[in-house]
Amino acid sequence: MRNLFTSKNIRNVVIGLVAAGLVFLAVSGYLTPIFSFSLSPVISGQSWLAQRYLAVRDFLTSPREMATLRQENQELRDEVSQLQGEIVALQENLSQAQILYTLLDFARSNPEHEYVAATVIGRDISPYMQYMIIDKGSNDGIQYGMPVVTQQGLVGRIDAVIANAARIRLISDANSYVNVRLQNADVEAQIHGSITGEIVLDMVPQSANVSVGEVLLTSGLGGTYPPNIFVGQVITMQSKQNTLFQSGSVQAMVDFSSVNAVLVITNFDVVDITPLVP
Amino acid sequence: MLSYLISSLGFLGAIMLQFGVISRTALLSGFGDLVLLFVAAWSLHQNSKHFWVLVALFGALVGFISAVPAFIFVIVYLLVYLGATAIRLRVWQSPLLGMFLLTFVGTLLEHVLLALVSLFSGASFSLQLAFNEILLPSVLINMLLAIPVHALVQEITRSIYPQGYEV
Numbered sequence: 001m002r003n004l005f006t007s008k009n010i011r012n013v014v015i016g017l018v019a020a021g022l023v024f025l026a027v028s029g030y031l032t033p034i035f036s037f038s039l040s041p042v043i044s045g046q047s048w049l050a051q052r053y054l055a056v057r058d059f060l061t062s063p064r065e066m067a068t069l070r071q072e073n074q075e076l077r078d079e080v081s082q083l084q085g086e087i088v089a090l091q092e093n094l095s096q097a098q099i100l101y102t103l104l105d106f107a108r109s110n111p112e113h114e115y116v117a118a119t120v121i122g123r124d125i126s127p128y129m130q131y132m133i134i135d136k137g138s139n140d141g142i143q144y145g146m147p148v149v150t151q152q153g154l155v156g157r158i159d160a161v162i163a164n165a166a167r168i169r170l171i172s173d174a175n176s177y178v179n180v181r182l183q184n185a186d187v188e189a190q191i192h193g194s195i196t197g198e199i200v201l202d203m204v205p206q207s208a209n210v211s212v213g214e215v216l217l218t219s220g221l222g223g224t225y226p227p228n229i230f231v232g233q234v235i236t237m238q239s240k241q242n243t244l245f246q247s248g249s250v251q252a253m254v255d256f257s258s259v260n261a262v263l264v265i266t267n268f269d270v271v272d273i274t275p276l277v278p
Numbered sequence: 279m280l281s282y283l284i285s286s287l288g289f290l291g292a293i294m295l296q297f298g299v300i301s302r303t304a305l306l307s308g309f310g311d312l313v314l315l316f317v318a319a320w321s322l323h324q325n326s327k328h329f330w331v332l333v334a335l336f337g338a339l340v341g342f343i344s345a346v347p348a349f350i351f352v353i354v355y356l357l358v359y360l361g362a363t364a365i366r367l368r369v370w371q372s373p374l375l376g377m378f379l380l381t382f383v384g385t386l387l388e389h390v391l392l393a394l395v396s397l398f399s400g401a402s403f404s405l406q407l408a409f410n411e412i413l414l415p416s417v418l419i420n421m422l423l424a425i426p427v428h429a430l431v432q433e434i435t436r437s438i439y440p441q442g443y444e445v
Contacts, residue, residue: 122297126346127308127412128396133297133343159345167345174401195396195403196307196411257302 099261106151107263113226114267116140120259121165128195130173132156134262137164145224145270148262153230153253154178154218155262157270166264170256171231172197179221180231182214188221191231191250199232204246210237216250223271281326281438288434289336292316297343308415310423313340314388317355318380318424319431321362322373325439333359350391358384374428381424382417389413 025031100117107115116136124131136142138161148155148168156176159169171178172193180201181188187208191199204210214234220227230253237248296312303309317333337355341348358380365376389412397403 122343123301124346125296125301125311125313125340125344125351126392126396127304127416128392128401128408129345131345167343169345174396174403175399192402194407195393195401196407200402257304 096261102151103261103263106149113265115263116142116266117261117263118142118166119261124167128174130170130176130193130197130256131159132168132170132256132259132262134166134168134264135164136264137162137166139163141266142166142264143266147225147229147265147268149229149265150254150259150262152255153232154225155254155256155259157224158264168262170197172199172252172256178225178231179219180216181219181227182208182210182234183217184214185210188219189216191216197256199250199252201234201237201248201250202245204237204248206239206244206246208246210234210246210248212236223273226265226268281324282329282332284434284438285320285324285326285329285332286336288316288320288431289313289332293336293340293343296340305415305419307411308413308417308419310416310419311385311388312423312427313337313351314355314358314384315381315420315423315427316431317358318362318377318384319428320435321359322366322376322380322428323432323435323439330356330359346392346395350388350395354384354388354391357387373432374425377424377428378421381420385417385420386413389416 022031026035096119103115103117107113118134118136118140120132121135122133124133132155134148142158142161144158144161146158148157154171156168156170156173158166160167169176170193171191174193174195177190177192179188180191182204185208187204187210189201190203191201193199201216212234216231216233218225218227218229218231232250232252235249235251237246239246292312292315300310300312313336321329321333333355334352337352338348340355341351344351361380361383362376365379366373389408393403393408393413
């Protein structure tokens, strides 16, 4: 046993015991407050450093992200615009299809006639004349004088035709005359248009009792229109004692300002009575 | 040649817009005449020698599409062209005033001729109705449309005629 308790050995043992004690205390959790207290400045410093680093990194990288986001935003906007355009186109197609379905229903319910459906593509440039232009012409079998209707009633007749288009003279035109029959009064009369598009009922006998709301149908007289097509309703009537006939105003069944599609009756033979006119 | 091409395209665009849109947008029973406005505006700013040939040709085309006799539009548009030429030579500093003057006089002239055609065709015609329901609204619409049409045509002609007449 030679000199085990030297100062060096004692120091090592003390250090070992202190270390073991610290490890034991640390494992037991008794040193946590001390660690927390002593590490808090380090953690604060680390947080400050990390925040500054993130700020610098964001500063350096954000322009690229902004550009990317803007590009994505623009792409999405373009896509939205494209989709909105498709929606509008689909809605237009749906509207057109609904109109055509309605016309088809009308054609099915009136099988005595043959029809050609056409889209209205324009109105006449003269405000004194009531004409429409449609996208079907002689290539589709349309000829001069053919009657034109919608599911609501009479529109007019073909006035001029070229290969792929035709012009319709509306019944509201000032030079348009239609022989009509008052449905309930069982009286025949005549309507004609005016320069402003209003329709005038004329040639109603004084003896006839015509009430407001009376429905007008084509009579077929004159051979220019087929009989029994709805024309309009009587709005007002005037009866003067010094005239031969009563007159009145008529509301057309068809709203000419909003007509988008029409049916041309192609199997109606127009009777030309010009040679009989004195 | 480029000016004739561009003015022809302008004529076609104006005619299509007229028959497809303007004629279906009525105020009371009147509506504007975009082709007349185009003729007036282009005539005020153009520098082509034979522009009147285009005016006559497209006036005849309008008349062919319309139920109105073709010569009516040929006459009206050529008179508007002549008026624009006279105005350009005299009061060239204020083309917008010239445009308003041409629009007003041209619309009146056009409606007088259209009313006469309607009258002679045997239609029942009421002068008061024509004045209140058709002529006045048409003049108003044309005067309103004259400003954008003039501005648009002025911009186009500036690019075609670098040494243009307008100031």
